[in-house]
Amino acid sequence: MxxxxxxxxxxxxxxxxxxxxxxxxxxxxxxxxxxxxxxxxxxxxxxxxxxxxxxxxxxxxxxxxxxxxxxxxxxxxxxxxxxxxxxxxxxxxxxxxxxxxxxxxxxxxxLNEAVADTAVLLALMGTRHALPASRLVTDGRWPKTPMRPLTLTGPSLEGKTIGFVGFGAIAQSTVRRLASFRPRRVVYAASKPKPFDVHSAAFAPLLDDVLGTYVRAHGRLPFDVENVQDVGQVAAEADVLIVLANYVPSTHHIVNADVLQRMKKTATIVNVARGPLVDTDALVDALHRDAIAGVALDVIEGEPQITPEHPLLAPALADKVVLLPHVGSAxxxxxxxxxxxxxxxxxxxLGLRPGSEKDTFCAELDLSK
Amino acid sequence: MxxxxxxxxxxxxxxxxxxxxxxxxxxxxxxxxxxxxxxxxxxxxxxxxxxxxxxxxxxxxxxxxxxxxxxxxxxxxxxxxxxxxxxxxxxxxxxxxxxxxxxxxxxxxxLNEAVADTAVLLALMGTRHALPASRLVTDGRWPKTPMRPLTLTGPSLEGKTIGFVGFGAIAQSTVRRLASFRPRRVVYAASKPKPFDVHSAAFAPLLDDVLGTYVRAHGRLPFDVENVQDVGQVAAEADVLIVLANYVPSTHHIVNADVLQRMKKTATIVNVARGPLVDTDALVDALHRDAIAGVALDVIEGEPQITPEHPLLAPALADKVVLLPHVGSAxxxxxxxxxxxxxxxxxxxLGLRPGSEKDTFCAELDLSK
Missing domain, CATH: 3.40.50.720 (NAD(P)-binding Rossmann-like Domain)
Known part of the structure; x- marks a missing residue:
């Protein structure tokens, strides 16, 4: 032994x-x-x-x-x-x-499906103001708060445009879920031009049994999907902007001040990929200026060193910010x-895997390149 | 004038x-x-x-x-x-x-679609522990919290059973959304026996363009749907139990101690209908005994008089309870x-409605019965 x-x-x-x-x-x-x-x-x-x-x-x-x-x-x-x-x-x-x-x-x-679930969770928490609504109850303020017709209302996803920064398997799994909320349009930017073709293998993660059946019957998806040139254009169109790019040197701060500047004031940003894809200083500035409606982040630059003094935890931003501790795959x-x-x-x-394929990895990185 | x-x-x-x-x-x-x-x-x-x-x-x-x-x-x-x-x-x-x-x-x-959105939001917030996860960050505890493989994990909806108390239009709109999360099975109890028949008009709200196309192609939905006899049986099978019944005298406390007793310890309850459908005392007791995993409620008995002393706001239950201030349609x-x-x-x-149908209500209650 x-x-x-x-x-x-x-x-x-x-x-x-x-x-x-x-x-x-x-x-x-x-x-x-x-x-x-x-x-x-x-x-x-x-x-x-x-x-x-x-x-x-x-x-x-x-x-x-x-x-x-x-x-x-x-x-x-x-x-x-x-x-x-x-x-x-x-x-x-x-x-x-x-x-x-x-x-x-x-x-x-x-972990793709779990992260896609988290993207939907954060899109709903952000647009529907789940945290300020929850705090209103837990702080005991409900009895004294007027719940008028537009109190705590947020946008429906129906008829809206969902933007993606990156459009790999997790982004496409997220679209599959959001399809049932009936968006009008999905736009995405990828690191290289990646024109949308519903019949291409590159978009296979979109087509589960249900949407695959739909495409076979109708020759298209039930919403528009378009690959646009740059992240700024995605930002300009998106009602919800979901960041799901790989983090590599070229995508550092891919959501920067210029991109944020192009967003709708009513838009919500979701990041379930990597913190440094978003320029946190620019994001905090945009939130203080009401240049966007809110953010819902599962990942943050500098995590886990997020202390109460962190600018995203400023009291003035509390009703616009959802922060989760990187539990996307949890x-x-x-x-x-x-x-x-x-x-x-x-x-x-070690040649010891149980079963017949004793030396087969579940997934191995190719180091030959 | x-x-x-x-x-x-x-x-x-x-x-x-x-x-x-x-x-x-x-x-x-x-x-x-x-x-x-x-x-x-x-x-x-x-x-x-x-x-x-x-x-x-x-x-x-x-x-x-x-x-x-x-x-x-x-x-x-x-x-x-x-x-x-x-x-x-x-x-x-x-x-x-x-x-x-x-x-x-x-x-x-x-308001059906908005409430169905809220049901999904609450199902995800409850199962994925969104509030304790969020508080971990906002309280500044992330840097000192071990995020081990099972920290803050909750069940996926994929492969699970979703139970419904009541199965009208909003419940069916909720199922449409949850379909994209790939449940294995949907079970429901209704006030009268309501056997499931995908081709019956009673289930039309299930079949939007996407699921309707699926049913035409396959003759069935992509998950099992079954009408069971009583609420207790729904409770026994459900991984997530969604309360969407009408509130009438016969449905007062329809989710009572007996029903809660039959639930799985891992199950989460969502109520987006009316507070008194659930017996709050029995619910609080079940939570303290870990008889269920958690609850996510948009409606609470006695709302809006929910003060910090309310038993659902007990510190011992904070990680198991999501409470929203009746914003289902918001x-x-x-x-x-x-x-x-x-x-x-x-x-x-008043015969003054703009357009050609000057005296046509959008929706009027029939008082003749």
Whole structure:
């Protein structure tokens, strides 16, 4: 048993595959468990990872674990795989992995539906003023508040234009949901021109059983979809602007002051992708000037260091701002699927995956490019 | 001009029809405007209504204006119509209206889509823990909170069972929206047996352009729909239980302790209909015992007298309870449509409705029964 490969797991995950492999003696599993003074930590601190890496064959990490050349060298020649329980991989030095012949597993796809749910949740919370409405009740102000015909009203999504910055699988899953709210039009900007063609494989995530049947019957979707040239044009047309772009250097602050300047005063911005896609200073300024109606963000620049002094938490903005702590993928089902992917990717790299495909990753990054 | 019929309007409404009729001299319009000490009032107090009723031909009221025999007698023989800007009419003594040959206009239908939007909003806020997640950020706790794989996770709607208490037009509009979240099954109980038949006119609100096309192609909906015998059975099966019944004596506390006892511990209750459909004491007890996962209510027994001491606002329940101040229909568009209905109903009763159908109500209650 002492020769079984060692797996270093930086946080507890809701999947039994690795524990079962450990119980069978196929791997030796080392899992970080927080000490009393570490109860506030999301995952193992760097010191713990560096301490336990030597001799590991696999590292199972999350977004908050930086995996750089130091960590890889500490693990040494035994290391075969870095498996991250995330769809993003900014925290992993891919070149360093490639140089050391370390494979990288990740968990794309399985969180798309959960994030699309969150996009709809935030679009509704923002447009329908859910937080000020909720606070009115919890603060005990309802008995003394006049609920007149236009009190706390917001725009319906019916007949409106939904704009997207980025139009990949999650954006398209979001459109599928919003279709039942009967928008008039969907406009999007992508990093490269991506003309809309309902029959192209690039738009397959739009066409589930229901919308697919509709398109086969009518040759079109029940709303207009158009790829426009730039983000500014999307912003100018959108009643709700949903940010779902990849975060790469070219998309840093893609929603900037110029883009915000073009938006309708009645529009709401939703960001369920990455915080730095939006220029927070420009956003705060636009909110103070009533240049837009509101924002609903699951991700914020500089997260999780969002303290009560953060400008988005200014009392003057409280009725226009919804902030969630990056829970876009936080359905139980999505997190379990991510944990299954991450643990099976570890076992696959070691040739120990249960079932017939013992060395097949659920999803592996291609490091050859 | 002094002979023009007098219209007494108990609150400002977002529609110009009555003001325009007043400006033409077709009616004499008296609108309540709050004095400084009345800024907290939703609508005219009873004293104002009694003071201004004499000689009125029409009263335009909202839910909070009780219209009983006293009010009708005060108005006198001139009164032709009571027009309420609401779909409910509990606040109007219909027998007294009938005896005095006073017609009653109301505003059904135009708020269905807005309320269905709210049902989806509340289902997502409840299952995805939107309020505790939001407070974690606004209270500045994010930097010190471990965001581990199952932190703040809730169930996906995909593959789940959605239960309905009542299955009229708003419930069916809600199902249309939830269809895009891919539930496995919809179960409902209605006041009378109402077996599901996708081709029956009783279920027409389910079949918009998109789901109608699906049914024509496949002969069925993309999820199971079943009418079950009683509310207890709906409760036993539901992952999300949505209350959308009419409030009549037989539905008082239709969601009671027995019904709650049958629910799954993981289930969430949504009420967007009327507060007294749910037994609040039993609900509070079930929440304290973790017999259900949470509730998201737009309506509460005893509203708007919900003070900070209300048992649903107990700190121990804060993470399981979403309360909104009866904003189900609060889209700008729905409220404008309701205001148009209410003002046009007044003008129709007076034979003054603009256009060719001068005496046609948008919607009138049938008092003949």
């Amino acid at each position: 002492s020769s079984a490969p060692r797996v270093v797991q930086c946080t507890a995950v809701p999947s039994a595959y690795l524990q079962e492999a450990h119980d069978r003696g196929d791997v030796r599993l080392t899992v970080w468990t927080p000490r009393e003074d570490e109860a506030h930590l999301t995952t193992a601190p760097r010191d713990w990872l560096l301490e336990h890496a030597p001799g590991a064959s696999a590292l199972l990490v999350v977004l908050q674990n930086r995996v750089d050349a130091d960590v890889l060298d500490r693990a040494g020649d035994s290391l075969r795989v870095v498996s991250t329980m995330s769809v993003g991989y900014d925290h992993i030095d891919l070149d360093a992995c490639k140089q050391r012949n370390v494979r990288v597993g990740y968990t794309p796809g399985v 359905t139980t089902e999505a997190r379990q699927s991510m944990a299954n992917y991450a643990t099976l990717n570890v076992l696959a790299a | 002094s002979s023009a019929p007098r219209v007494v309007q108990c609150t400002a409404v977002p529609s110009a029809y009555l003001q325009e009729a007043h400006d033409r001299g077709d009616v004499r319009l008296t609108v309540w405007t709050p004095r400084e000490d009345e800024a907290h009032l939703t609508t005219a107090p009873r004293d104002w209504l009694l003071e201004h009723a004499p000689g009125a031909s029409a009263l335009l009221v909202v839910l909070q204006n009780r219209v009983d025999a006293d009010v009708l007698d005060r108005a006198g023989d001139s009164l032709r119509v009571v027009s309420t800007m609401s779909v409910g009419y509990d606040h109007i003594d219909l027998d007294a209206c009938k005896q005095r040959n006073v017609r009653v206009g109301y505003t059904p239908g135009v 889209t700008t568009e729905a409220r404008q449509s309701m205001a148009n209905y209410a003002t046009l109903n007044v003008l129709a009763a």
